[in-house]
Amino acid sequence: MGAKYTVLQTDVKTGNVVTRLPVTGIEYADSLNESGAASVGIPLFAPEADPAALSPGISGLSILRDNAPIWAGIVWGATADLDAGTLTLTASGFHSYYKRRYLDGKRGYARKSVDQSVLLKDWISYANSNGGIGTDISAVTARGHLRTREWSFYEFKNIAGAIEELADDLNGFNFRYEPFWATAGVRIGHRLKVVSRGTETFPQLEHRASCNVTSVTYDGTQLATQAYAFGADLGTGAKPYASSSNPALTAPRMVSVATYSDIKTTASLLPKAAAIATVGSQPIAVPSLTVYPGQFSPVQFLPGAVGTVIVDSGYVALLEEFVITERRVGVDVNGTESISLALASKDVFNNGNSS
Template sequence: MAEQVGLMAARYSVVQTDLATGAVVTELPVTGIGYTDTLNAAGTATVGVPLAAPEADPATLIVGSSGLAVLRNDSPMWGGILWGASADLAAGTLTLSASGFHSYYSHRFLDAKNGYTTTSSDQALILKEWFAYANANGGIGTDTATVTTTGHLRSRKWSFYEFKNMAEAIDEMADDLNGFNFRYEAYWLAGVGRRVGNRFRLARRNSASFPQLEHRVNCNVTAVDYDGTQLATQAYAFGADLGTGAKPYASSGNPALTGPRRVAVATYADIKTTASLITKAAAIANVGSQPIAVPTLTLYPDRFTPSQFTPGAVGTVIADSGYVALFEEFVITERGVEVDANGTETVSLALASKDVFNANPG
């Protein structure tokens, strides 16, 4: 994807929506916007609104029940749920705090009377079942039309009494060996009236790319953190207590890792079979196969659009400054966008080494 130079300044706006239907209630006057898209997580948004603005109507702008969508040149860039609001009467400001659509599924459960059971089903079809269940029982209409089979089979079993949290179930399956990246996409729904829909997007790991970035050429690498705390020569994943004090478990290792022995352990209290733990142990070991470099950078203004940098995308970052010597591929773990009162757009990225993600190929 070619670098773009001299892009026109974007116009940002924020609309309030009805969470159940996506219908636009009003456009909010804003004093500042900040939003993040996080790999395999909900992401957040913060919006400043004048406290006395008539559009900020307490009868309709309700925390926990209203939706927000951030528009860039009238195209939805971020969508989610208003979970908090902070009114500063002295300053005359109202700060709205929202999280992406995935946060909704932290409040939904696989609570059918017979629970949920599937054996050797494609992970994509399992996801479609879960969303269909939520949509049919008072949900937010998450669309899964673009989700296609992956060829990776999973088995899952939860009773009604386990009340399995849907967001947690999705997160766990994404983190499995041969898992996937996911995000929720806000988009304009077709039909009468302006309505913002939400679509679940599933992608094979490392299937998207972003333009090459070089420190002091088209970006500013502000920091690089190096993390060795997750290094593991051996990894163990334990399951649920079977009632006898024994637990199923699986183990995986990194025999090529140098240095003293280091062990990583995780427990998955709702997994009851060794077979389901094998991919968990392998994923833990793969993350612990090498130190993780975590650069943070800010894009030079007017060179790119935020949509060129989707969380989960892979690209090369170059930086040479003392201890920091980077010329390698990284995965975007978070994209943040800040828009000030003048409409100036600042895009920042947090990244992690591609090799860690490659160890868990999709």
Template sequence: MTTFEVLQVETVSGNVIASLPVTGIQYGETLNAAGSATVGVPLDAADPSTLGPARSSLVVLRDGEPEWGGPLWTATADLAAGSLTLNASGWHSYYAARYLDMPGGYEGKTDQALLLRAWIEHSNDNHGIGTDTSHLTTTGKIRSRKWGFAEFKNIAEAINELADEDGGFDFRYQTHWANSRKTRIGHRLLKDERVSLRFPALTHRVDADVTSVAYDGSRMGSTAVAFGADMGTGVKPYHVVANPRSGPALTQVATYADLKSTADLVPKAAALGAMSRQPIAIPTLSLYPGVYASGSFLPGAWGSVNADAGYVQLLEDFVITERRHTVDTNGTETVALSLASKEVFISGDSS
């Protein structure tokens, strides 16, 4: 039987402080986002002198190996029930509170991976949490970014914007043992080419239950327009992408207020165009236990989902946007996946 354990660690050092007795665990990974975890602990089992928001992080072990980690941000004590609820977010959440605050601002034109490395290392060098960037590999895709000091660019936002464009990438943080004695936790930033990972084909009522499917056409567009920063004259750079039209004319518009050139807007408009090509099918499903290891279903991976249920006729490829785990007091685990049509993740121009 799979075993689960939750560690309390120091956010900065990664040193393991305690193994927490838990009454329930919920945790999940979200594509190109922080993900979250909620852990229940008996009220008298937590030490307020060592466990606290920001300074502490939580790590979920699965059969003794780290599977999820991130800073603790809130704790809610229920004195009547004698319980403490701990809420953590993945390591990426830390970078929502770190900024590119170099004197004079930041300017860089280089490979995507080198931009990521520069931003994370700036935080590491200034009392950060030691995110390992050594596994980031260059792609040959050159991007330029420029922010003045007064723009005070949020590092998490900068990473998200770099990933979420045509020719972008999927990123995730991998939590791991940092020493052989298993007394310290580390984490590294990883980057994959978009839709480069696969997951096994799933069939409704064979190896998974498709619990719901949403169909969203609100972001469809025959034209996609990306605007940049106001240059002070009321004029903004922009780029337009046209999609084949099979219905009424629709326009999707986005503004990227910190991009100052048309060239920087080209991959943004292309990504917006890809997202608006068709309605998005969004299935949610639960995996049957024991059929596949949950590690086979990473956010960003794609594969086919088959379901034949009246209006729902799925026989296409999807990308996992979220994976959620729930572990009850008996140690029984359920794994749920949220997905979206693969087509909206496919780049039109990977330059």
């Protein structure tokens, strides 16, 4: 018997459950260090399809699997199909909220040589205390890597962007927003979870045994024998910069350059340059696959998790470790799950820039 799915409408600011939604179909996806998305269909004329209570930007959406929250986020759009009699709700994970929040305090923001976790807690706490959505930061613990960040009020630094840039450093991390029952049956909370790259795993998958590898793309466009990261203009036309190289790469000279217009010190640019170089150290293999139904649960495939994929099919000969960059789950009216994964090389994503 398959898992039982339930979809709840919540209040975005509090997480309080508003009602259970009658659904005609569910699809949800989680992306590595991004917002993720969900799409849920409900009957257009259902009592729960009430525009006074169910509104984009105000309503939340929580998907439960066997009564355990597995996905949650914010409804940003709704499409009514009058001919079909359905209302499709489109939602994004909570990171999408932080794309709409800024470090807009009049004094700006400045911290020097503090742990990555201190920065994350500062930024989320600022949002929480200024009309936010109550993101739980109790699971964010010391990382052991010091960073400096400084922005004036006029730079109006976006919080989601700040988190992503911090995660992308060479000694960065993977992050996600985990839903949980804060009060069973009453309120669903969500916590920011930060994990070191490569510490979570997924089961070994083999083409035509436990999965169907639908495609493998090989990308050499990011190869770099030399990488440069430039910072902000210091007002004299000069910019701080850092560089890193791949002396073992046998390709002809190729240069990758990135500019971080809000970074003002060479020290802060060093991990950026190293991350760019790591991404450019080898061609990136990007497999996409569908897991055979009934063998696994979606909770076994978290974005950022590392596992082995085996393929022996002509040009494609893989026996190596990959990182999940996206997990997509579809649930039909019978409750049958389909799990699709997008992956990329472990060496690039665990040691370099994950964006």
